[in-house]
Amino acid sequence: MQQKEAISKDLADLYKLMGLPLDSVQRKSGFTIHALTETFKDLPFKSIAYRPDYFSFVFLKDARGSYVIDEMSFVVNPGTIYFTNPGNYRSFEWTEIRDAYLITFNESFLKTNVQSNVFEDFSFLLTETVQPKQLPPEQFAEIELLYQLIYKEHLGDSPYKNKIIGNLFVALLLKIKEYFWQDYNPIQEGSRNSSIVKAFKQNLEAHYRALGSTKENVLLRVQDYADLQHLHANYLSTVIKTKTGKTVSTWIAEKTIGEAKSLLKNSKDSIKEISFLLGFAEPGHFSSYFKKHTQLTPIAYRKQNLAR
Incomplete structure (x- = not known):
């Protein structure tokens, strides 16, 4: 795939630029979650370079690949969680995907459905460059339970869907804070x-x-x-x-x-x-x-x- 730099306003924009299916990407709520196996069927896959305006968590229960943020390159293996936020140019490459999920969300979703002062309790969301972290199986299992509940709710049609997802997302953020950023000091x-x-x-x-x-x-x-x-x-x-x-x-x-x-x-x-x-x-x-x-x-x- 020819490399080029792009500014992607949301995940749907990015997938459209790369010719990927958009079926699992909803644009209205500012929140998406989907299994990467639904999107990346032909591997290996190498992305274009892009700069998103959204936050993302990738949960790799069984997948391998790498990603680049500015000049820094990171390898990701099974049991890995990695987080990115708006601002940096990045690209990624997948070599194997058997079980992996991507969550993306914007600031508006956080402040509407999580809490208005979300960055006070979860200031780690503003960390600019985060190395991927490979968790012990028991810790990854706790995280997996939460994102699977979010995924199930996201597929449903409850009139309270976004609020339910918001509350589950708080639990997910608290667990991630516990395992990643207990001592993070933004100042x-x-x-x-x-x-x-x-x-x-x-x-x-x-x-x-x-x-x-x-x-x-x-x-x-x-x-x-x-x-x-x-x-x-x-x-x-x-x-x-x-x-x-x-x-x-x-x-x-x-x-x-x-x-x-x-x-x-x-x-x-x-x-x-x-x-x-x-x-x-x-x-x-x-x-x-x-x-x-x-x-x-x-x-x-x-x-x-x-x-x-």
């Missing part, structure tokens, strides 16, 4: 090895350097920073808040106010010139923004520092 990952956080901070600094040198003249918004990493804005916001303790908007505001204070104290530029330099279309908008975050107008702040 620690954010300060040490979160590529999303690092890229966001680099983009933030680069943007304000570009503003300062007049190479750019518009303030970037949350969506703009998400676009720079090919991420959904909600997902970027969740990762940054969880791993740094501050929202993207707070990071932007603190950087903007910091730059504004420096210019007001150290330059002779007018308020109008400073507002345009920082990407504000109107000086009045800049003054309102500055006062909102400092309780002082730019003029008052400048006078206060001149007096000192």
Whole structure:
């Protein structure tokens, strides 16, 4: 199969791109579960490279293959569970599949059917690169019981299907947390090895350097920073808040106010010139923004520092 990079909005998009059957993939709920034997009938199979906007768990009771996330390659064998989330380019290859299941889900499904603050209790869902884990048979059996119950409910027609799946999914997440991530600390990952956080901070600094040198003249918004990493804005916001303790908007505001204070104290530029330099279309908008975050107008702040 010819390799190419693709951005897949959901699993159905990805399967369609690769010419795979879509019978087992439902698009409406933001949740899918199916046996991989239903999809991959001709093996070996090698996927295209793609970047999904969904989370996924793969449960390999009896299957072999490998997958690549960015530059890292992982081999998966029977008894393995692996997890991926939005943001990274990846590809996979299957050589044998006798018993394996895939679950995919998006943030909307989690917040609607699991719990609205799901990332507080299950912050490991934001882990960016996770090595597959091969569990002892007794532990895998506990996980298997849960995903099989979810699969059975998914095939049913109960009017409460999504809520039942959501509750079973909580149990599944708790078991996975017990066996994988009891000690996971998102703040620690954010300060040490979160590529999303690092890229966001680099983009933030680069943007304000570009503003300062007049190479750019518009303030970037949350969506703009998400676009720079090919991420959904909600997902970027969740990762940054969880791993740094501050929202993207707070990071932007603190950087903007910091730059504004420096210019007001150290330059002779007018308020109008400073507002345009920082990407504000109107000086009045800049003054309102500055006062909102400092309780002082730019003029008052400048006078206060001149007096000192």
